Amino acid sequence: MYKRRYQYVVSKWAKTQLLMENEMIRSYIPETQLLTRQSLLQMLERYPFLYLKPDNGMKGKGIFRLDQIQKTYWLHTSEWVKSFSNLNQVTGMLKRLTKDNKYLIQQGVELITQQGMPIDFRLLLQKPKDEWVYSGVVGKLGEKNSITTNLACGGKAIPFRTAIENTLGLSYGEIRDLRDELMDLSFLIADELTFTYPGLRELGIDYAIDTKGKAWLIEVNTTPGHRLFKGLPNEKIYKRIIRNIKIIYSDT
Ligand SMILES: Nc1ncnc2c1ncn2[C@@H]1O[C@H](COP(=O)(O)OP(=O)(O)O)[C@@H](O)[C@H]1O
Ligand SMILES: [Mg+2]
Structure with a gap:
């Protein structure tokens, strides 16, 4: 309807980092990191499920949810759910899905x-x-x-x-x-x-x-x-x- 002419910020990571500087705001932010193999392993140890989001995404596009139930991983997209019995399969799949895009990994909120x-x-x-x-x-x-x-x-x-x-x-x-x-x-x-x-x-x-x-x-x-x-x-x-x-x- 209207063409936007005012300032805007696309990067979720840039906005998150900025807001984390305020202690009060930080207490409301689920733990968030840039997605790497290492951050994935760390976050899986800390939380039962995680959200993965493209840094420049919107409207729910490109979002995945990863659940860990006992020794099985469940990867959800808006279209399908797939189970994996080991982490290498998960990281391989994530690599294909995220391609070279920058992604965030975030503590899941129930x-x-x-x-x-x-x-x-x-x-x-x-x-x-x-x-x-x-x-x-x-x-x-x-x-x-x-x-x-x-x-x-x-x-x-x-x-x-x-x-x-x-x-x-x-x-x-x-x-x-x-x-x-x-x-x-x-x-x-x-x-x-x-x-x-x-x-x-x-x-x-x-x-x-x-x-x-x-x-x-x-x-x-x-x-x-x-x-x-x-x-x-x-x-x-x-x-x-x-x-x-x-x-x-x-x-x-
Ligand atoms: N950490 C999270 N825990 C639970 N649900 C989440 C989490 N992050 C995102 N979601 C769900 O996914 C939706 C889209 O995520 P959001 O970060 O708003 O990305 P987008 O820019 O695509 O709207 C949220 O409105 C919420 O329903
Ligand atoms: Mg949103």
């Missing part, structure tokens, strides 16, 4: 689910004038057994409150506190990133809540889509987002 459908969240901040403003938060309900919740992978919008109520069964006040926690963290992230990249105007921040109710930062998108918010029952949110977008584009 997402809350609703009838087998994984849920995570997208919070949107925009900077129509000189200040970052909170524009909304939305749950992303992935397809059953899907390894991602992206809209492009069949994900659907679900209100934040409904998502938390249906999965963790938190009270009204607890849900509000959780949302406030994500909002505070998001403004901190915005400040950190704008310090290095002053031309940023929108941030679509992906959060996961694990089955114990702990929040995790999955990634920060600097050219976020808005369509997900169109799927919310509260139409005001999408209208506000579009109003801000118009201001941003009249200014850049």
Whole structure:
């Protein structure tokens, strides 16, 4: 709809490294490394499952999940699952799949689910004038057994409150506190990133809540889509987002 003219940052690794410098933000980031044979071995010793993502990826493209169950490895893509009995087979397969692309390897977070459908969240901040403003938060309900919740992978919008109520069964006040926690963290992230990249105007921040109710930062998108918010029952949110977008584009 609009051609983006403001500053953006593609590399997930660059953004992660920058955000890791802030101690508060770092406590929300699942352990992340660049994928090498060595980091793979190390991460497999530490975590029961891992996510592998292309450094320049988006919309869930090129993402793999690797589970280790007893002595068997299970590699999931959006299309298939394959089991391996030894690690050399896994690394051989990963080499073919990742080719020469730079990949990140990340501690897996056990997402809350609703009838087998994984849920995570997208919070949107925009900077129509000189200040970052909170524009909304939305749950992303992935397809059953899907390894991602992206809209492009069949994900659907679900209100934040409904998502938390249906999965963790938190009270009204607890849900509000959780949302406030994500909002505070998001403004901190915005400040950190704008310090290095002053031309940023929108941030679509992906959060996961694990089955114990702990929040995790999955990634920060600097050219976020808005369509997900169109799927919310509260139409005001999408209208506000579009109003801000118009201001941003009249200014850049
Ligand atoms: N560490 C992780 N643990 C659990 N799920 C993850 C993890 N990383 C990514 N995912 C799932 O994959 C989706 C896409 O990952 P993300 O890092 O946002 O990449 P993309 O840029 O392709 O959207 C997330 O929204 C989430 O559903
Ligand atoms: Mg994402």
